[in-house]
Amino acid sequence: MDIAVDDAGAGYASFQHVLELEAEIIKLDISLIRDIHRDRARQALAAALIRFGEVIGARVIAEGVENREELATLRRLGVAKVQGYFVGKPMPIEDALHFTLVDESPPRA
Numbered sequence: 001m002d003i004a005v006d007d008a009g010a011g012y013a014s015f016q017h018v019l020e021l022e023a024e025i026i027k028l029d030i031s032l033i034r035d036i037h038r039d040r041a042r043q044a045l046a047a048a049l050i051r052f053g054e055v056i057g058a059r060v061i062a063e064g065v066e067n068r069e070e071l072a073t074l075r076r077l078g079v080a081k082v083q084g085y086f087v088g089k090p091m092p093i094e095d096a097l098h099f100t101l102v103d104e105s106p107p108r109a
Helices: 010-021 042-056 068-077 095-101
Strands: 004-008 025-028 059-062
Touching: 004 042, 042 059, 042 095
Parallel strands: 004 025, 025 059
Antiparallel strands: none
16 A cells, blocks of 8 residues: 655645655645746755655655646656646546556466
8 A cells, every 4th residue: 555645845744744654655736836837946846855755765746737838847857747637637437447558468377
Protein backbone atom coordinates (compact mmCIF):
# COMPACT_ATOMS: atom_id res chain seq x y z
CA MET A 1 0.00 0.00 0.00
CA ASP A 2 1.32 3.44 -0.96
CA ILE A 3 1.04 6.50 1.23
CA ALA A 4 0.38 9.74 -0.61
CA VAL A 5 0.58 13.32 0.58
CA ASP A 6 -1.96 15.45 -1.27
CA ASP A 7 -1.79 19.22 -1.75
CA ALA A 8 1.96 19.52 -1.09
CA GLY A 9 3.10 23.10 -1.31
CA ALA A 10 -0.24 24.45 -0.10
CA GLY A 11 0.99 25.28 3.39
CA TYR A 12 3.17 24.37 6.33
CA ALA A 13 1.00 21.42 7.36
CA SER A 14 1.57 19.67 4.04
CA PHE A 15 5.34 19.96 4.55
CA GLN A 16 4.98 18.35 7.98
CA HIS A 17 3.05 15.49 6.40
CA VAL A 18 5.68 15.03 3.70
CA LEU A 19 8.38 14.76 6.37
CA GLU A 20 6.54 12.61 8.89
CA LEU A 21 4.59 10.14 6.76
CA GLU A 22 7.43 8.86 4.57
CA ALA A 23 5.10 9.09 1.59
CA GLU A 24 5.67 7.17 -1.61
CA ILE A 25 3.66 9.75 -3.56
CA ILE A 26 3.81 13.54 -3.27
CA LYS A 27 1.07 15.44 -5.10
CA LEU A 28 1.95 19.05 -5.81
CA ASP A 29 -1.02 21.31 -5.11
CA ILE A 30 -2.83 23.21 -7.84
CA SER A 31 -2.01 26.48 -6.04
CA LEU A 32 1.67 25.76 -6.67
CA ILE A 33 1.11 24.67 -10.28
CA ARG A 34 -1.13 27.53 -11.41
CA ASP A 35 0.92 29.86 -13.67
CA ILE A 36 4.16 28.12 -12.66
CA HIS A 37 5.58 29.03 -16.07
CA ARG A 38 5.38 32.73 -15.12
CA ASP A 39 6.61 32.56 -11.53
CA ARG A 40 10.20 31.73 -10.64
CA ALA A 41 9.36 31.37 -6.94
CA ARG A 42 6.78 28.66 -7.75
CA GLN A 43 9.31 26.98 -10.01
CA ALA A 44 11.94 27.02 -7.26
CA LEU A 45 9.55 25.53 -4.67
CA ALA A 46 8.34 22.86 -7.10
CA ALA A 47 11.95 22.02 -8.02
CA ALA A 48 12.81 21.62 -4.34
CA LEU A 49 9.85 19.29 -3.74
CA ILE A 50 10.70 17.30 -6.87
CA ARG A 51 14.30 16.92 -5.72
CA PHE A 52 13.11 15.96 -2.23
CA GLY A 53 10.94 13.28 -3.82
CA GLU A 54 13.92 11.96 -5.77
CA VAL A 55 16.05 11.76 -2.64
CA ILE A 56 13.46 9.84 -0.60
CA GLY A 57 12.31 7.72 -3.54
CA ALA A 58 8.81 9.20 -3.79
CA ARG A 59 6.89 9.73 -7.02
CA VAL A 60 5.84 13.33 -7.63
CA ILE A 61 2.56 14.16 -9.35
CA ALA A 62 1.52 17.70 -10.33
CA GLU A 63 -2.18 18.49 -9.93
CA GLY A 64 -4.20 21.00 -11.89
CA VAL A 65 -2.21 21.29 -15.12
CA GLU A 66 -4.41 23.42 -17.35
CA ASN A 67 -2.22 24.61 -20.21
CA ARG A 68 0.75 23.73 -22.40
CA GLU A 69 3.09 26.21 -20.71
CA GLU A 70 2.51 24.74 -17.24
CA LEU A 71 3.08 21.24 -18.62
CA ALA A 72 6.30 22.27 -20.38
CA THR A 73 7.65 23.93 -17.24
CA LEU A 74 6.83 20.91 -15.10
CA ARG A 75 8.53 18.56 -17.58
CA ARG A 76 11.62 20.78 -17.55
CA LEU A 77 11.63 20.64 -13.73
CA GLY A 78 11.47 16.84 -13.81
CA VAL A 79 7.84 15.95 -13.10
CA ALA A 80 6.94 12.68 -14.81
CA LYS A 81 3.25 12.48 -13.90
CA VAL A 82 0.54 15.14 -14.11
CA GLN A 83 -3.19 15.45 -13.85
CA GLY A 84 -5.49 18.23 -14.91
CA TYR A 85 -7.89 19.45 -17.55
CA PHE A 86 -5.11 20.00 -20.09
CA VAL A 87 -4.24 16.30 -20.17
CA GLY A 88 -7.73 14.89 -19.62
CA LYS A 89 -11.12 15.73 -18.24
CA PRO A 90 -12.58 13.73 -15.35
CA MET A 91 -14.45 10.67 -16.62
CA PRO A 92 -16.17 7.56 -15.37
CA ILE A 93 -13.80 4.74 -14.43
CA GLU A 94 -15.18 2.56 -17.22
CA ASP A 95 -14.10 5.14 -19.79
CA ALA A 96 -10.70 5.68 -18.15
CA LEU A 97 -9.94 1.96 -18.33
CA HIS A 98 -9.77 2.27 -22.13
CA PHE A 99 -6.61 4.35 -21.67
CA THR A 100 -4.93 1.74 -19.45
CA LEU A 101 -2.32 -0.51 -20.97
CA VAL A 102 -2.98 -4.03 -19.82
CA ASP A 103 -0.72 -6.95 -20.61
CA GLU A 104 -3.12 -9.79 -21.29
CA SER A 105 -0.46 -12.36 -22.06
CA PRO A 106 -0.36 -15.41 -19.77
CA PRO A 107 2.13 -15.24 -16.90
CA ARG A 108 5.50 -16.88 -17.50
CA ALA A 109 6.33 -20.01 -15.57
